[in-house]
Amino acid sequence: MTSRGFITIENQWITLKDGTRLAARIWMPDGAQNDPVPAVFEFLPYRKRDGTSLRDESTYPVFAAAGIAGVRVDIRGSGESDGVIDGEYTELELANACELIAWIAAQPWSNRSVGMMGISWGGFNSLQVAALRPPALKAVISIASTVDRYNDDIHYKNGCHLSAQLSWAATMLGYQSRSPDPALVGERWKEMWLERLEHEPFFMEEWLTHQRRDAFWRHGSISEDFSNVKIPALVIAGWADGYRNTPLMAVEGLGEKARALIGPWVHKYPHFAWPKPRTDFHGEAIAWWNKWLLGEDNGIENLPQVRAYILDAVRPVPRREFDPGFWVAKDGSKPPEMQCFYVEQFGKLTEGMPIPQAPEHIAYLRSPLDTGTGSGEYFTLKPDAEMAIDQRADDAGSLTFDTTPLAADHDYLGRPVLTISLRSEALTGNLCARLVDIHPDGTATRVAFGVINLTHRHGNAEPAPLPPGEKISIRLVLDACGYRFRKGHRIRLSLSTAYWPMILPPPEDRGVEIDIASLGLALPMLGEHQRIDIPEPANPDPLPKYIEHAPAATTRQVVRDLAANRTDYRIHEDTGLYEHPETRLSTRQLREEVWSISPGDPLSMTGNSTWTCDMRRPGWFVRTIATAKIACTKTDWVINALVTAYEDDVQIFEKAFVEKRIPRDLM
Known part of the structure; x- marks a missing residue:
């Protein structure tokens, strides 16, 4: 395949019908104005300028070189986009996604066929938007996602309260409290930042008011009615991740429209995931898009319904670089014996x-x-x-x-x-x-x-x-x-x-x-299966290299205080300080989380998660610190949160989410 030239549009404003401007980064194949191309759309709150730039830059240039435009858009209130986020996978978010797909299809460089892709949040909303059937959306690739928001996400599992719910609420406070980049939005950056800080929600307040599988969780769960999805879906996950059920459930629910791929991986794209072996995600994704967005007769529709890596006597060593095993292909329409x-x-x-x-x-x-x-x-x-x-x-x-x-x-x-x-x-x-x-x-x-x-x-x-x-x-x-x-x-x-x-x-x-x-x-x-080989990526190190100013560090400790009869589970995660070589923007995130419990007293449980997020460029520095806490009584969950913001080491904002006592619903 001949590699096509392309340009990167660092920031493209897209104005929605309600006047909100959303920020997009676009990788555009050369000549698309005269020879329109298909586009792949990804819609996230994780900040295209810094949060997902590393993985975006590993994939979308490859797509563009293959003649497929990449359109990566920040959800409102995220990155450089206007407004304030209103929750996870809300009706507004999904309506915005449909509007953006229509905008892409209407561009003179577009061939009117759009694919939607993503991992985690972007994998979730790809399937959810597919169920809404926007006319230009022709296929999706969904990685590390769910079809059941109640039982297969970070909130609850069969009615059990997952600690990840607090961890993720703190993470989102940290992400959503971060400033837009002045280099893109200009003098409005501080006004936008303060608006976010003042109005961003503490997601856990809403999540804890829905402790059973009610309409709140049914919304966005395509398992409620798989028949709403009419387009092909490639659904990918890893055995080491929490979203391991989704590919098999998608095949069961969507039938011939779905293809499942499950590897040994953590919550990452499969061309740079651990443990190895990895797969040639780029090659397979390009073939997928060329089939469903261009009509190319390449046989990708004949992929086995289920491809899975069978782990073989894996050992739980401190770091798993490679998991032994073998790939199999199976018909997913028959339940296993x-x-x-x-x-x-x-x-x-x-x-x-x-x-x-x-x-x-x-x-x-x-x-x-x-x-x-x-x-x-x-x-x-x-x-x-x-x-x-x-x-x-x-x-x-x-x-x-x-x-x-x-x-x-x-x-x-x-x-x-x-x-x-x-x-x-x-x-x-x-x-x-x-x-x-x-x-x-x-x-x-x-x-x-x-x-x-x-x-x-x-x-x-x-x-x-x-x-x-x-x-x-x-x-x-x-x-x-x-x-x-x-x-x-x-x-x-x-x-x-x-x-x-x-x-x-x-x-x-x-x-x-x-x-x-x-x-x-x-x-x-x-049962009945075929042993198969799945190509690995040609590039064993596909992520771009940023400038390291401080290295990453991780520790996890279990501390048992025998005298106090108390156990602490402590997490320290430091991403390190890295600078993008072109934008000169340096970022760092620090997570400190502690869970405590007395082994004989369920009401002694506490959780505390703090995110410190730094952004800097010569002459400019901002920091936010977001802390979320949970405790409990026999009748209530007790939560609170605090967000503070600093410009050049001077505190400019503080917001305390007052303590909420939310009744426990048989939980």
Whole structure:
């Protein structure tokens, strides 16, 4: 393919019908005015000038050289765009996206065909906008996204309150409080900045008022009606990320319109993600766009419905550069055959079905509330302790059931299912189930996990208190996995009533009585498949290089104060100070986060997340500090936040979001 010249338009103002100016960065192929081209649109609040510039500059020039324009737009109130953001995936945001797609299609350089792409936020709204069917939108690529905003995002999971909700609220306070770049917006920069600071929302206040799966979460969840999406969707995720369920769910819901790709990756684009192996995302994306935006007969529509990397006896080392495994292709239209296990009388996990009406075999389980410090982050950005580490420490606070050493390899792809009966004297409670690979030396690799707030046992829309002392049945679908358990390894099922700090504790900690005789575990067998090879990127280091003024640094610590009977989980993330060689803009973000709990007191839980964000250029310096906090009582969640802003080390703004006490809804 001949490489085409292109230009980069650093800032293009697009005026919406309501008068708001949004800022776009455009990569334009040469000659597009005379020979119109398709365009790929990405719509984010993460700041095109600095926040996503590194990854944008790794991809959109490649698209432009292939004759595809890239249009990267900041959501209102972000980067250089006017106004103030009003939430996640709001009706206004999606309406703006549709308007922008129409604007792109109407440009003289456009061939009237638009694709939409993104990772995380941009992956979410790509699918959501597809469901609205703007006429010019012909295809999407959605990476690390969700089709179910309640159960597969950073807020709640089967009714459990994820700590990532506070972390993300603090992150967004940090991002949204940052200044536009004076080099692009001119003298208005400070006026725009102060408007944002004054009016930006603390997202968690809204999120906590919707603790069950109500209309707020149904909005934007395309799983409510997959038939609304009429265009092709390439859906990509990584096993090391929290959004691992989406590709398989998209294939199940969208059928032939969807193609799924799941690798070993964290929350990154697959051409520079970790752990390796990576894929040639650019080559595949260009073929995707050329097919659906240009009508090129290149066969991309014949991709297998599901392509997945089967992890092979992975070890949870401190940094995972490469995960062993192999690629497979499968027909995603057929549900997998399930291999069933039960617990026999001596406590071994054994292939077969539970014995019907077997006598009860009761085991009491009340995990220390700091069980779960090996869980990692919900969504992961680096292949270090953000990923789940060795599970032996967490298994010490859990009820575990192991198979005997396997006589042959066992290969799985899909979502495990746990069924179990239990009783509790409390009205509420959480249960976590983990599927673990026990290596011959005892190393414990988490393969899959699932959590449930037991009051959500009948669904997430109408939770019901537990009937104290009465036996109830639970069906828990774990997150998807693709994994080979090697011959000589053991399969372990670990059950715990805590998985902190990933999920926050319920108001009571009374434990549960589990009927082991009722336990059934169904694992999705890989079944019929083809071994395939997937091309890796030709460029092993595709990200541009910025000027380093201070290096990045990361630490994660679990501190147990034995005298105070308190456990702290501490996170320190410093992006380092880096300067863009062309814009001369230097940025740095510092995250300090601490979660604390007393292992026997669920009401002792606290979380504190602070983001310090610096921007500088010779003669100009601004800083914002955003802090969000959460605590709890038996009846309420207690949250507050504070944002301060500095210009040249002088404080120019402070806003305290007053403490809110939001009633706990069976959570």
